[in-house]
């Protein structure tokens with residue numbers, strides 16, 4: 001009995017720390033705008049959870065600590081992917097739970113190799129774990145940015161952690 005209680009303590013702590021949605025619709029769509037992240041810049045939200053999936057808005061290379069864009073190039077692209085990962089992490093899923101990535105860039109020739117490099121950094125060098133990706137060159141992004149990445153994650157149970165079953 002005592003053993004079971006001690007085992008449950010860390011799980012309890014994690015579920016209490018889990019990010020709460022800002023809104024949940026009657027059908028069960030939860031909307032999230034985490035207070036410790038940069039705010040959405042318009043009439044949209046940073047992520048939503050519905051059923052077993054987590055949808056993250058297009059992320060750009062904005063530093064959440066200062067709410068400013070990082071320098072053009074690798075630092076900014078890396079930050080865009082890290083922002084997506086950070087949001088997923090707030091509800092307990094990680095990059096390996098990503099089911100689909102869509103990347104928009106204003107210069108395929110210049111920035112696609114940087115996206116590839118960042119994805120190898122973040123996912124690791126085992127090609128078996130890379131999610132399917134679509135990458136598209138577009139005419140313009142918000143604030144004349146260079147890359148925006150949008151991710152969908154499998155999240156059947158929010159707050160999933162190592163050892164949680």
Ligand SMILES: *[C@@H]1O[C@H](CO)[C@@H](O)[C@H](O)[C@H]1NC(C)=O
Nearest residue numbers: 020021022033034035036039
């Ligand atoms: C909802 O969103 C705001 C940001 O717009 C945030 O500061 C706040 O903590 C959120 N509320 C909840 C309940 O998560």
